[in-house]
Amino acid sequence: MKYNIDDLPEDIANCPIYKTMELFQGKWTVWVLFELNKNGTVRFGDLRKSIPNISNTMLASTLKDLEERGLVERIQYNEIPPRVEYTATEKAKDLHIVFEAMAVWGQKHGTIGG
């Protein structure tokens, strides 16, 4: 499916690009989504290790936000110690096309100022 950029509605709030952009406003949101997409189901601690410099608090609040947006599913197992896993939903997995486009652009033009 191709979307012609000239056909976008004038009202920015209804623009599908705007709706996608909202996802990228949080500092860590994209990285968490990217790691979840890459790994499928991940435990909190492993997710934290895979994202440099993210704090427990920031990771927890990013995951909560993504859960509320229907992008992440949180599953808690009643074990001792309790085990909590996070999985990317179909909605999150569909972001692959955005990551791929970013990868193509980044490969060609990634050098800042270049």
Place this chain on the structure above:
Amino acid sequence: MKYNIDDLPEDIANCPIYKTMELFQGKWTVWVLFELNKNGTVRFGDLRKSIPNISNTMLASTLKDLEERGLVERIQYNEIPPRVEYTATEKAKDLHIVFEAMAVWGQKHGTIGG
């Protein structure tokens, strides 16, 4: 060209997606790039009108940043009153693929929390 997300290097700093993401960190950067891509060459005042709520200061600093990154070309005409126009470079125009992917995802999943 397809980029396999599993092949991405472990070092996030060298990741082409990371390099593209850097573009999206500024609050207004993507909107300015989007408007420039849509319109080709734009005058400062017209650009400002097309982006709701952006201030003169924010637009000027966003354009300066994009110029330094090689994404925007600034042309000043020695007229009275002076006329300044901004054009998207080839590097900026290549972002079309990213905007298109965002539009596809936004059309399918744009409802927040949906």
